[in-house]
Amino acid sequence: MKKNTLFITLLLLISTFAFAQEDSTGVKVKDKPVRSPFESGYLIDAQTTVIPNAHTLEFVIQHKFGSVENGHSDLWGIYAAGSNIRLGLNYVPVKNFQIGLGMTKKNMAVDANAKWTIFEQTRKNTRPIAVALFGNVAFDGRNETAFESGMVRIASDKLPVHFRFNDRVSYFSELIIGRKFNDWLSLQAGLSFTHYNAIGVVYDHDKVGVHFNGRLKVSPQGSIIFNYDNPLKIKKISEQLEWTNHPKPNVSFGYEISTSTHAFQIYVSATNSILPQDNMMWNQNDFFAGKYAIGFNITRLWGF
């Protein structure tokens, strides 16, 4: 299955390079990227194909309150336990390539990430879509005792083995394809691969997921936004006989307000995780059963 996933990823990449960049007379057309397909590199729990201008520093605050399921007794999750927060810094050293670091409350995680917008959609449609690659590696920073008393199991081993540093590591990689259809509608689809080096015996190390998200601009600064992440049930990469702990899709929607240097998003989301690999691996909340939390993202840009 890993081979298949790699093949699909490569096929998508190659096909995107095949779009014509010449007009019918064979003359090269100078075409500029479309303006702001999204207002930020973040869209609720997802990444967009957007990367700020080169030499821009971005500070990101991502926060989720507890679940709303207890209603007014804990003010729809605002006073509830189980809140989560991530503080991140991203920098764009060269055009369309971004590197970042972040710290997340859940699992005391530290993550390093990179995003490359391979190409942007252009105004005259010589490139009708934008394509980006996003990769993230996260380190679980909890004490060893959090990992089955310092012991972990590896699928190939019958007995638990001593905990190693590598067992803290998880990965998420995603191919994102987006299109700005007009001034008010932009949509994206993505294909992702998540891997945890160490995981409980009733879970899988790998997950392949599909993603769909977008924005509906309702004013020059305001947009309705949504995101859907679906971890796929692929038997070939599963280590389990039954789908007892398969993660549920992450459904979320909200509202975004943006300025030239800020994006503010307030939303409801099924998962209480923030890191994408956590979203794909651990979410057991069913949005349609009323299990979701209020959250917000704030991004701030500084140009150098």
Added chain:
Amino acid sequence: MKRGLINLLGGIGMMAIAVVLFAFVAPQDQKVGAAWKIPAEYKTMKNPQKATPDLLNVGKMAYAKSCKSCHGGAGLGDGAKASSMKTKINSFKDAKFQAQTDGEIYFQSFIGRDDMPNFEKKIPELEDRWAIVNYIRTLK
């Protein structure tokens, strides 16, 4: 009970001190900006972009994101942040402002000075900058 009362009075005392200190740092009165010194090259600079409906829409979007918070939605200088500026923001409806050349408005808008920051990095595309100049023209 006594400790709670002390904490409460302490809190009120700290807030009172903060209010007094803020009174010294918050702008008490806004000054009227001095006349702009605009280089000759900007005074005679030609606007290469026609005010087409599409480009005016681009200008409107960019104005909302980058200018509205200070200059206000209608360009009256009454945006949410206007009162925190040291310099009074003039209205774009002012005949004197609109009598300037496009190049002069470009210089004031994107090169800037003092409270009016440089916007060249935030709006890197020339076409978008001129789109904003064209949109500001519609606010008269």
